[in-house]
Each structure stands twice: as structure tokens, then as C-alpha cells.
Amino acid sequence: MLSLYPLQSSKRCAVIGGSGFLGRHLVEKLLGKGYTVSVFDIRQSYELPGVTFHQGDLCDKQALLTALQGVSLVFHCASPAPASDDKALFQRVNIQGTQTVLQACTEAGVQKVVLTSSASVVFEGTDIKDGREDLPYAKNPIDYYTETKIEQEKLVLKACDKEKGLLTVAIRPHGIFGPRDPQLVPILVDTARRGNMKFIIGDGSNLVDFTFVDNVVHGLILSAESLRPESPICGKAYHITNDEPVRFWDFMSDILVGLGYSAPRYNLPYTLVYGLALLLWLLSLLLCPLVAFKPTFTPMRVALAGKHHFYSCSRAKQDMGYKPVVGLKDGIRRTVESYPHLRHGA
Ligand SMILES: NC(=O)C1=CN([C@@H]2O[C@H](COP(=O)(O)OP(=O)(O)OC[C@H]3O[C@@H](n4cnc5c(N)ncnc54)[C@H](OP(=O)(O)O)[C@@H]3O)[C@@H](O)[C@H]2O)C=CC1
Ligand SMILES: CC(C)CCC[C@@H](C)[C@H]1CC[C@H]2C3=C(CC[C@]12C)[C@@]1(C)CCC(=O)C[C@@H]1CC3
Numbered sequence: 046m047l048s049l050y051p052l053q054s055s056k057r058c059a060v061i062g063g064s065g066f067l068g069r070h071l072v073e074k075l076l077g078k079g080y081t082v083s084v085f086d087i088r089q090s091y092e093l094p095g096v097t098f099h100q101g102d103l104c105d106k107q108a109l110l111t112a113l114q115g116v117s118l119v120f121h122c123a124s125p126a127p128a129s130d131d132k133a134l135f136q137r138v139n140i141q142g143t144q145t146v147l148q149a150c151t152e153a154g155v156q157k158v159v160l161t162s163s164a165s166v167v168f169e170g171t172d173i174k175d176g177r178e179d180l181p182y183a184k185n186p187i188d189y190y191t192e193t194k195i196e197q198e199k200l201v202l203k204a205c206d207k208e209k210g211l212l213t214v215a216i217r218p219h220g221i222f223g224p225r226d227p228q229l230v231p232i233l234v235d236t237a238r239r240g241n242m243k244f245i246i247g248d249g250s251n252l253v254d255f256t257f258v259d260n261v262v263h264g265l266i267l268s269a270e271s272l273r274p275e276s277p278i279c280g281k282a283y284h285i286t287n288d289e290p291v292r293f294w295d296f297m298s299d300i301l302v303g304l305g306y307s308a309p310r311y312n313l314p315y316t317l318v319y320g321l322a323l324l325l326w327l328l329s330l331l332l333c334p335l336v337a338f339k340p341t342f343t344p345m346r347v348a349l350a351g352k353h354h355f356y357s358c359s360r361a362k363q364d365m366g367y368k369p370v371v372g373l374k375d376g377i378r379r380t381v382e383s384y385p386h387l388r389h390g391a
Contacts, residue, residue, distance in 0.1 A: 058269075059083040059116045059155075061103055061146060062123025064090040066226050067161060067218075067261060071120060072096060074262045085112040086123065103142045106149050113153035118269055121146055121201070122161045126228065127190040127345070139193035140200070147204045150211065157212050157272045159265055160201040163194045164219035164254070164284055164356050170348035174252070176356045178217070178282050188345045198282060205280030212272045215282040216264050219356055220349075223258030223376065224383035230300060234387045236341050237306040242297075247315040247351035249294040254286040254355045257376030260369040261285055264361060271365040283361040289373045290355035296377070303381035305389030315351040322347045 056079055062068040063084030069091065072082050076095045085099045085108075092098075101108030103123055113119065121143065125134050143160075150158055167173065167180040170187050182199075186192040198215045205213040222229050236242050264285030271278055298308035325340040332338070361367035371379075385391060 055117050057081045057083075057116050058118040058120065059085055059112055060120045060122060061085045061109075062121065062161075063096075064088050064098075065122060066223075066228075067221060067258060068120075068122040069225065070223065070258045071122065071262045071265055074259075074266065078266065083112050083116060085109060104137060104145050106145050106152075109146060109149035110153055113149055113155055116153065116155055118157045118159070119146070119150055119155050120159045120161070120265060120269070124161075124190070124194070124197075127188065128228070128232075128339070130189060130339075130343070132189045135189045135193040139190075139197045143197045143200050147200065147211075151209070154210075156210055157269060158201060158204070158214075159269045159272070160198065160213065160215040161261075161265065162198040162201075162215040162217045162282060163191070164217040164286070164354075165191050166195045166198055166217065166282075168348075168354055170344070170352065172251075172353040174353050174355060176284070176354075178284060178360055187348060188343070191345075202280050202282065207274045207279065212274065212276075212279050214268045214272055214278050214280070216261070216268055216285050217282055217356075218256050218261040218264070218285045219354070220253065220255040221258055221261055222255050223380055226258070226380070229255075230304075230380065230384055230387060232341070233297060233300060234304060234306070234384075237301055239341075241341065242301060242306065242309050244311050244313045244318075245294050245309045246313055246318045246347055248312060249292060251293050251351060251353045252290040252355050253293045253296070253349070253353065254290055255296050255373070255376075256286045257369070257371045257373070257380075259371045259376075260287055263370050264367055267365050267367055268361075277364045281360075281364075283364070283367075284356040284358045285361055285367065286356055286358050287369050287371075287373050287376065288358055289369075291373060293350055296373075299377050300381060303377065304384060304387055315347075318342065319344060319347045319351070 064086035099112035169183040
């Protein structure tokens with residue numbers, strides 16, 4: 046029963062991965078809503094009044110237990126970056142580490158766990174249009190990141206147990222963007238600066254979701270505040286997007302042009318680029334003991350750039366009243382303005 050730990054304040058929470066892009070936006074919003082926040086992360090990237098930092102690896106249960114003292118709500122937003130492509134690291138952090146997080150939460154008397162999963166858990170490199178949460182998990186995940194995010198989500202949802210007093214939910218955002226994002230805009234600009242953003246992969250008509258970070262934060266907090274024993278959201282996964290599918294290449298062009306770069310113009314056949322990306326990836330695996338090179342166009346990125354992948358968030362609308370708080374155009378404008386150092390010529 047939830048009354049097992051009555052002394053814990055419902056406004057005291059922990060954000061695991063709170064030094065990262067999404068985690069820090071979440072922490073800032075939580076503070077604004079009157080929460081007291083403990084951040085647990087492998088690194089400390091900022092200081093803020095009202096935040097206690099605990100630096101440590103989430104695979105270390107003792108370190109977690111210290112950070113979770115008196116905490117009733119945990120947001121789990123930590124993961125190695127997809128670009129690392131390090132199988133052992135993903136398994137250790139996303140699978141074993143998540144098991145450790147769940148054990149520590151149980152031992153510390155935490156009542157609610159909100160996982161940041163990913164809509165990619167159902168993406169296998171083929172088109173997804175208006176995908177709902179009942180789509181099966183990818184049988185052939187396209188990379189180790191996706192493979193371990195699937196196992197992580199399963200673990201967290203299975204841990205939901207009203208009798209034991211632990212409620213869990215998984216939020217699945219897609220293509221998060223916004224100020225301070227270390228992936229999407231920096232990789233895009235780096236590729237453009239090297240002269241490799243001239244081409245459109247496929248015919249350019251594929252629709253995808255990109256989600257402004259504030260909308261993800263809104264979905265995370267909404268789910269935490271809706272998570273009660275009688276709520277329909279217990280033990281379930283929810284897509285959280287901007288609910289405005291956009292052509293992948295229009296979105297990329299808006300960011301590039303906004304930052305003073307040219308939009309890609311020439312089309313290349315999807316299968317050709319995907320085949321080349323696969324070949325390069327295999328080569329990088331074979332040659333890694335001799336030379337370390339990381340291809341920009343990985344099979345996952347090519348699939349994301351050339352296929353439809355947009356998701357329905359009607360379940361989140363229905364069960365928790367979710368509605369995006371920032372529109373796509375506004376999100377793109379705010380993002381572009383936040384990267385003066387990445388502008389062309391800067
Ligand atoms: N960005 C996106 O488009 C999407 C992200 N997600 C999910 O959202 C979550 C947040 O992603 P995002 O903010 O983009 O990622 P970031 O890399 O910016 O944030 C993740 C944070 O977790 C930290 N971390 C990594 N390993 C450990 C560990 N062993 N112990 C403690 N902390 C650790 C990272 O540190 P360090 O940087 O040193 O590794 C980083 O500070 C992730 O779970 C991701 O899978 C889901 C869908 C889309
Ligand atoms: C070089 C270009 C073809 C593409 C540059 C932009 C990409 C770096 C990004 C476009 C879609 C993004 C995306 C993710 C990471 C960055 C992109 C590939 C995720 C894989 C991040 C983690 C997730 O859970 C899913 C995301 C899907 C979209």
C-alpha cells in the first residue's frame with residue numbers, strides 16, 4: 046500500500062541523469078513547481094539552489110541509496126548516448142543499472158518511478174505511421190541502444206506492484222530537441238560544416254516526430270502526478286511527442302537555414318545510402334583495434350532520416366490529459382536562438 050512510507054514528502058524527488066540534456070530541463074521545471082530535487086548523475090554539470098547533487102554510477106546501489114533518502118518520486122533519465130554504440134556499456138547501464146535502480150527504490154521506500162524510455166523501442170527501420178503503444182517491441186532492434194532500452198522498459202513496467210507500494214510508468218518521447226541538446230543540432234551542424242549535408246536520403250517525403258524538450262518534461266511531470274494506485278497509467282508506456290508530424294528533411298532544413306547553413310537539395314536513393322552505412326559500420330567494427338573511426342551516417346541515423354516514424358499520443362491525452370505546451374515552429378525558433386555559437390561563420 047502507498048501508506049507504507051507516510052513520512053516521505055510527495056514534493057521530494059530524485060532525477061537520475063539530472064545533469065543531462067532532458068534531466069536538467071526537468072530539474073528546472075520541478076524546482077519551479079515547488080519540488081525539492083536530488084540529482085544523481087555520473088557527472089555534475091551545473092549548480093542550482095534547491096538541488097542536491099550526488100555524483101555516482103547508477104550501477105552502485107549504495108551510492109543510490111544515499112541519494113534516495115526521504116525521496117518518494119524518482120525520474121530515471123540516465124542512459125549512455127546512442128552515439129557511443131558500446132554494447133557492454135549499454136547492457137551494464139541500461140539493463141543491470143536499471144535493475145539496481147529498482148532495487149534501491151524498493152529498499153529506500155520510493156513510491157513512484159517514472160522512466161524515460163523511447164518511442165524507438167518499436168522501431169526496426171521500417172515505416173511507422175501514427176504508431177500506438179500496442180505495437181510490439183522491435184524483434185530486430187537496429188542498434189544496442191534500442192535493444193537495451195527495450196529491456197529497460199520491460200523491467201520498469203514489470204516492477205509496478207501496488208501491493209508492495211511501488212508504482213511505475215514509462216514515458217516514450219521521440220526525437221527530443223531544444224536548448225542545450227548535445228546530439229541533434231551539434232551533429233547536424235558538424236555534418237554541415239564538413240560539407241556533408243547536401244543530400245536528402247530518399248524522396249524527402251517521410252514524416253517523423255520531433256519533440257520539443259519542454260513537452261517531454263510536461264509529459265514526465267504529468268505522469269508522475271497522475272501515478273496513483275487507482276490510475277489507469279500504472280505499469281504502462283506512453284508516447285509523448287509534439288503531436289505535429291513533420292517531414293524529416295523540412296525539420297532539418299529549418300534548423301540549418303535558421304543557423305545560416307544551406308538546406309540539403311539533392312536526393313539519393315534510400316537503399317543505396319542504407320547499404321553504404323551498413324558497410325561502413327561493419328568496417329568500423331573490423332578496424333576498431335587498428336583505427337578508431339565513427340561514421341556519421343550510421344544505419345540507425347539513415348533509417349531515421351529516410352523512413353516514416355511518427356506516433357500517436359492519444360493514450361497520453363486520454364489517460365493523463367496530455368497536450369503539448371510548445372508548438373513545433375516555436376520550439377524550432379527557441380532552439381535556433383539558443384545556439385549562437387553554432388551559427389554559420391561563428
Ligand atoms: N535525446 C533524445 O532524442 C531521446 C532521449 N531519450 C531518453 O531520454 C533520456 C535522457 O536523454 P538525454 O537527456 O538526451 O541524454 P544525456 O546524455 O544528455 O543525459 C543522460 C545523463 O545520464 C548520465 N549517465 C550516463 N550513464 C550514467 C550512469 N552509469 N550513472 C549515472 N548517470 C549516467 C549521462 O552522463 P554522461 O553524459 O557523462 O554519459 C548524462 O548526464 C535517456 O534515457 C534517453 O534514452 C528518449 C528518446 C529520445
Ligand atoms: C547526419 C544526418 C543524417 C542526421 C543528423 C541528425 C541526427 C543526429 C538526429 C536525427 C534524428 C535524431 C534521433 C536521435 C538522435 C539524433 C538523431 C539521429 C535518437 C536516436 C536519440 C535517442 C532516441 O531514443 C531516439 C532518437 C530518434 C531521433
